[in-house]
Amino acid sequence: MAEVAAASDASHIHGTMRRPLLIAVLAAVPVLLLLLFLGTWQVERLGWKNDLIARIAASEAAPAAPLAEPPEMLAKVRVSGRFDHAREGLLGLEVRGPVLGARLVTPLLREGAAPILVDRGWVPLERQHAVARPEGEVTVEGWVHPGDRPNLFSATDDPAGRRFYTFDPPAIGAALGLAEVAPFGLVALGPAGGSLPDPSRTLPRPTNNHLGYAITWYGLALSLLGVLAAFALRRKPA
Structure with missing residues (x-):
């Protein structure tokens, strides 16, 4: 037991x-x-x-292709038209050294197609600096920006003052008085030349x-x- x-x-x-x-x-x-x-x-x-x-790296290294409709986002393309400098606006805020600036956004008017908002590059907010504003037909090379949408943390745009903090093509186009605008934008690419606006050099790379x-x-x-x-x-x- x-x-x-x-x-x-x-x-x-x-x-x-x-x-x-x-x-x-x-x-x-x-x-x-x-x-x-x-x-x-x-x-x-x-x-x-x-x-x-x-x-993205392959697209950046290749020559710019003609803009297709609808375009591939982040593609390197070229498009021709005429800048509507009377309707340009400023996007965001960017400090370079001691100088406060923003991105210059200008509508590119196209024959038989909706205007495209082009981020031409950085300009200082102080207006005494000379900014190139070409007249007549131009060809712009850049990458296709799909556009952004504002969120809770986005700064509030000032449509009357043409100051924008979110690259939202439909909203910016309406504020600039455009009846129609492409739902995407174009960020101009170019070399460093010392002139204004100062365009982007490369396509964006997402974090990895x-x-x-x-x-x-x-x-x-x-x-x-x-x-x-x-x-x-x-x-x-x-």
Whole structure:
């Protein structure tokens, strides 16, 4: 009888020790699966982002293509028309050295097509600086900007003063008195020449932090496994 009682006590002790481990495993499995899912998702995003950056670099290195309708966003294109300097506006704020400036946005009027808002480049807010305003037919090379939409953190535009803080072509076009405007914009590209406006030099590159995120999520998954292993060893009977 004593042997039976001892065996029963040992079985009860083992069961009591296994129960917390089982609870810990059941609680950890969903978290582990979520961490693995997030890590795998970031790896997939990494591949997509690397491909996007490579396509942007190839577009930047290639000659500008004629503007297609509808255009591919971030594509390097060229388009001809006539600037409507009487309707130009300023976009955002940008400090260069001690000088405060903004981006000069001017409608490009096209024959048989809606005007395009062109971000011609940076100009100082002080008006005594000479700004080039070519007349007649011009050809602009730049990258296609899909446009932005204001959010809760966006500064409020001043349509009457033609000061804008979000590059929203329909909203800017309406404020400039254009009956119709292309739903996208064009950011002019050009070399550094010392003249104003000072155009952009390169196409934008999106941030690419996905590798770091993937390492973080997979690292957390490994850490969780390590914690479970340590917990199981501590619960193991001597």
